[in-house]
Amino acid sequence: MPSKAEQLNKLNTQMSACSQCALRSGCKNVVPGEGSAEAEIMFIGEGPGAKEDELGRPFVGAAGKFLDEMLSIISLKRENVYIANVVKCRPPQNRDPSPEEAAACWPWLLEQIRIIQPKLIVTLGRHSMERFLPNQKISTVHGKAMRREIDGIGKQVFYTLYHPAAALYNGSMRETLIKDFKRIPKIIEKIKSEEN
């Protein structure tokens, strides 16, 4: 049985050759995701921006710097977690991914989750939340851990956060995001204690 890292490497190669939607023809690089294949926590954003597209890596611009800062507050580095996006190719002018584009990319994300089997999925922003928790309002559900059964994944714990890019220059949202973020270690502890 190939290791999780080997499975992810193979998947990344397959993703790089994907042309299931029009986004691939308009971007420079596919941004599959990065981090530890053994991660307990998986962060899922919306889609690559300009810097991510340039480098082929997720969350490496201003929002990524803020994400790194919040990870360090809870004594984690990006190498300890896994960071991915709903769509792996940059939408032109950073527009929202269309439902069709998100749907075309969905099997890749599902496969990433199936391989990594994180204890906790942290959704970053409304678009990521909506993929897993439809018909919810982010202003209501942010900072609440929820267990859901998802087709193709099974039971999984989700934790919704505001998107770091949205919170970056909005004082009160920034405070809320940092406060929610600091609760992640306790949530992981609780998940682990319920497993035993």
Ligand code: URA
């Ligand atoms: N915003 C996202 O949602 N994802 C990235 O990778 C970068 C910015």
